[in-house]
Amino acid sequence: MARTPQTGWLSRASFWRITAVLGLCAAASQAEEAVRPKVVLTPEAAAIHAAGMLFDGHNDLPWEIREKGNSSFDTLDISQPQPTLHTDIPRLRQGGLKAQFWSVFVPADHDKTGDALLQTLHQISIVNTMMQRYPETFEFASTADDIQRIVTSGKVASMMGVEGGYSIEDELSNLQRLYDAGCRYMTLTHSKSLKWADSATDEPISHGLSDFGKDVVLEMNRLGMLVDLSHVSPETMKAALATTTAPVIFSHSSARAICDHPRNVPDAVLPLVAKNGGVVMVNFFSAFIVPTAQLKLDKDARGSLHDVVDHIEHLVKVAGIDHVGIGSDYDGVPQLPAQLESVASYPLITQELLNRGYDKEAIYKILGGNVMRVLRKAEDVAKSMKQE
Numbered sequence: 001m002a003r004t005p006q007t008g009w010l011s012r013a014s015f016w017r018i019t020a021v022l023g024l025c026a027a028a029s030q031a032e033e034a035v036r037p038k039v040v041l042t043p044e045a046a047a048i049h050a051a052g053m054l055f056d057g058h059n060d061l062p063w064e065i066r067e068k069g070n071s072s073f074d075t076l077d078i079s080q081p082q083p084t085l086h087t088d089i090p091r092l093r094q095g096g097l098k099a100q101f102w103s104v105f106v107p108a109d110h111d112k113t114g115d116a117l118l119q120t121l122h123q124i125s126i127v128n129t130m131m132q133r134y135p136e137t138f139e140f141a142s143t144a145d146d147i148q149r150i151v152t153s154g155k156v157a158s159m160m161g162v163e164g165g166y167s168i169e170d171e172l173s174n175l176q177r178l179y180d181a182g183c184r185y186m187t188l189t190h191s192k193s194l195k196w197a198d199s200a201t202d203e204p205i206s207h208g209l210s211d212f213g214k215d216v217v218l219e220m221n222r223l224g225m226l227v228d229l230s231h232v233s234p235e236t237m238k239a240a241l242a243t244t245t246a247p248v249i250f251s252h253s254s255a256r257a258i259c260d261h262p263r264n265v266p267d268a269v270l271p272l273v274a275k276n277g278g279v280v281m282v283n284f285f286s287a288f289i290v291p292t293a294q295l296k297l298d299k300d301a302r303g304s305l306h307d308v309v310d311h312i313e314h315l316v317k318v319a320g321i322d323h324v325g326i327g328s329d330y331d332g333v334p335q336l337p338a339q340l341e342s343v344a345s346y347p348l349i350t351q352e353l354l355n356r357g358y359d360k361e362a363i364y365k366i367l368g369g370n371v372m373r374v375l376r377k378a379e380d381v382a383k384s385m386k387q388e
């Protein structure tokens with residue numbers, strides 16, 4: 001801007017405004033550094049992390065392989081470091097990942113084009129290829145017992161999760177098909193509302209679940225496929241929690257009380273999750289974790305590992321230690337907090353939980369014990385429903 005006498009005063013005012021904001025930011029970041037130092041991994045935390053069973057609820061690597069690698073592990077060989085991804089085998093090993101729900105996501109517009117199931121099957125074939133190509137690293141698990149066995153053998157136990165109920169194309173029988181293909185959860189919606197369930201990021205249609213939506217939940221219970229309430233609206237969360245006979249998961253959602261984003265879980269829903277025996281698996285995406293007040297000041301703030309652990313602590317406080325897990329959303333999000341940039345970072349969460357006074361047993365629950373309990377319970381419910 002040209003410095004003319006006419007604009008001089010305005011410029012000065014702007015200058016002071018900018019200086020004040022910059023001063024605040026500098027003060028905030030200095031305070032952040034002073035109060036919240038970088039987390040440094042100790043041998044004690046590393047040992048606890050290694051002994052625990054980290055089971056991540058959501059990773060979008062299959063979609064990235066499709067988009068960035070033309071669906072080919074020749075193009076993106078994950079046995080080698082892949083800096084364009086959040087996930088590769090060397091970093092998975094560093095991060096101590098024991099079990100993973102691989103997302104077989106397809107975009108919500110496939111609801112309109114009528115090929116959602118076909119595209120989901122394509123994503124499943126990418127995960128199948130990954131299992132076949134890296135058999136020393138991954139193995140498919142179909143039950144909780146399977147997971148335990150595979151983890152003991154030193155491999156990453158792998159299950160798949162469907163993201164978006166449009167994948168069943170309004171046919172209950174397609175749930176069985178997806179279950180048989182290895183899918184063990186389904187988010188009822190993605191970013192758009194369906195005829196039978198409402199998305200958190202769209203206008204409601206059913207204001208909860210339609211009758212068909214309730215049938216979907218009960219058929220998932222009968223199969224032993226986890227009902228995933230990430231992406232749905234609070235009304236649909238409540239309707240699903242009132243319908244389901246098995247514990248639910250939120251495979252990748254954080255706490256709305258800390259970051260007021262519609263993708264997060266409101267406090268009002270958390271006691272219902274506790275009563276249901278379910279688990280909220282914390283998403284690492286910066287836009288879901290940076291505290292609301294800080295986001296208002298700086299919409300590009302990326303936050304840090306400390307913010308993610310704040311979400312974990314809040315969920316522990318409101319829902320209870322038995323109802324919190326990890327659902328990173330690695331390779332599904334464009335921005336991640338400091339010190340959580342890739343799958344190599346997980347041990348730092350264990351470290352920070354230890355730093356905040358969590359004991360070993362509590363940390364094991366958060367890392368994977370809780371979601372394992374949910375999976376076992378869902379298997380029991382399925383067995384008893386099939387006997388009826």
Ligand SMILES: [Zn+2]
Nearest residue numbers: 163231252332
């Ligand atoms: Zn998602």
